[in-house]
Amino acid sequence: MNENYAVIVIGAGAAGLMCAITAAKRGKKVLILDHANKVGKKILMSGGGRCNFTNYSIEPENYLSDNPHFCKSALSRYNQWNFIELVEKYQIEYYDKGLGQLFCKKSSKDIRDLLLNECRESKVDILLKTPISQINKNDDNLAFTVKTENQDYLCHSVVIATGGLSIPTMGASDFGYQIAEQFGHKVLPTTPALSPLTFDKRWLNKTNNLPGNSLDVIVTCNSQSFKEAMLFTHKGLSGPAILQISSYWRQGDPLSINLLPNLDVPEWIKENRNTRPDIQTKTLLASEMSQSLASFFCDEFQCHSKLKQLDEPSLDKLVNSLTNWTIYPAGLEGYRVAEVTLGGVETKNISSKTFESSLCDNLFFIGEVLDVTGHLGGYNFQWAWASGYAAGNYV
Ligand SMILES: Cc1cc2nc3c(=O)[nH]c(=O)nc-3n(C[C@H](O)[C@H](O)[C@H](O)COP(=O)(O)OP(=O)(O)OC[C@H]3O[C@@H](n4cnc5c(N)ncnc54)[C@H](O)[C@@H]3O)c2cc1C
Known part of the structure; x- marks a missing residue:
């Protein structure tokens, strides 16, 4: 039997969670699907267990991309101060480790739990251990069918938030790149970055x-x-x-x-x-x-x-x-230890305002799966928050 959602987000990482929360707060019925057994695994392991969740100084120059302008719009609409406000709302203690890098005082778990709590409050459904076999645009062109082993889901918008290739043992896969190519997007060559x-x-x-x-x-x-x-x-x-x-x-x-x-x-x-x-x-x-x-x-x-x-x-x-x-x-040293992936879904056919594909209506790409890679220092999470928030407002 099909189950209907307004939005299905593939990937319960930083970008996917932020997008789901933002969309659900607008009243959308949202489901997050992830093949991993836990939400936000990379958040948990990030920053040596203390999650460097943003930086006091975020500039477009802190990002690498074939199109260096692409990141500007989202980063300005959801900036470091917006995320810091959220962190403070949850009374999570943090500190500047130097160079403006903000880390949790206690544990990365605080950030993951903050996002989980926001999901709960805004009634986002999350299904883990759910590999996706196919995503198809339906004949009427209005909706997608997302096929999993046990069930098919119908939805109006699909958001690909499957991240990059680093740390395969944490659930990283090339699924987002495959979907991008399926819908006509170019995937720029990928390579490990922030790597020894x-x-x-x-x-x-x-x-x-x-x-x-x-x-x-x-x-x-x-x-x-x-x-x-x-x-x-x-x-x-x-x-x-x-x-x-x-x-x-x-x-x-x-x-x-x-x-x-x-x-x-x-x-x-x-x-x-x-x-x-x-x-x-x-x-x-x-x-x-x-x-x-x-x-x-x-x-x-x-x-x-x-x-x-x-x-x-x-x-x-x-x-x-x-x-x-x-x-x-x-x-x-490679994807086994690299923090991020350079390259990915080319931004050329993605709106920098909405993150919607210009080749397929209601298909969105956010976070690290895109060809936008931050420097070390909280820049990659800020990109995940900013792109997730931007798409969440348009799905
Ligand atoms: C060891 C380490 C430490 C890091 N520390 C920091 C830090 O302190 N600060 C910082 O800014 N950045 C840090 N990063 C980078 C940061 O974690 C990522 O840039 C960020 O998590 C990207 O968010 P995302 O939501 O795009 O992807 P991810 O967080 O990778 O989430 C992608 C999700 O998609 C799921 N997924 C993948 N394939 C499939 C599939 N086929 N089907 C279903 N689900 C799928 C995955 O299970 C995962 O849950 C670190 C990275 C690593 C590896």
Whole structure:
């Protein structure tokens, strides 16, 4: 037997929940379907269990997309202050971890429960463990049939909120891309983003005693720079600076890393050479980083002498190496650990105001399934809230 809804949202993640709540508050009868066994799994695991739910400063420049203008409208109509207001309504304690990144003080569960409560109050139906086999537009062209194993559902609007490909064990699938293509949309090539980078065997050998060591750096690639922490791991490099730059890095690209971004390095070396000429380069570096890193970089830069023994060309070389250490990562660690997916449903045939497809009436795409990817720092959830809210007002 068919059951009728005004709106069916596929995906009980951040974007789908926000869209369902917004639509239900307008009086729409809404059903959310998800194949996972829990609502908002990525919310629960996000921000190290404390969900970085938004950022004090949200700008279109914080997003990557083939069409950098696409995100502007939704982000301005539901901004960080709107979500903060909701968080405060629920008296969820939060804090700024730095760089405007807002995290829950207690647990990500607070955000998931907030959304679940809003769903309950606005009478959104949620069905979990429900794989969808087909979505078809009906002959009268007015409604969709959503087929699941046990039941078919009829609805006026379908919202695809199935997210990206990262962390398949959490329910990620390419279903949203398949539906997009079924209705004539182009799906831009996808790749893991906000992902650790890997080293090849030779570099892993060179750095085998460094995992766990971190330092603040400025990392640059393809004209983008981030000043944050970089961490050596058993597979290569991670930490916020590396996750951020991974969204801009392409196979074969070098990373340029300023290892001492808080110092005027030429001046610092000159001054130490004058005041402490007998100091070993390694000892000097160890005043700004761990002993292991200082040792590694002295090997790497072939610089094991006292400062006074360095002639001008050697000094220039040392300054250049410290401020522009160039390395070639082997690859991205991949969807298993990446926070998001770059690429996805092309925004060209999606309204930036309503998120409706221009190729199929009453079909909507929101959240990470679209070709809009945020920086690290709460930007991806803000995109989910904003796009979900926008579509929720038009379904
Ligand atoms: C480890 C980790 C930490 C993160 N931390 C942060 C953070 O702190 N701040 C931040 O802003 N962003 C963070 N992100 C990114 C953020 O979680 C996502 O960008 C965001 O969840 C995207 O929301 P969404 O609703 O579009 O998709 P999702 O939250 O991924 O939801 C998609 C839903 O669709 C369901 N689904 C998928 N395929 C199907 C199918 N075939 N049938 C039925 N249902 C399906 C899934 O089960 C899921 O419930 C993190 C991501 C990861 C992986």
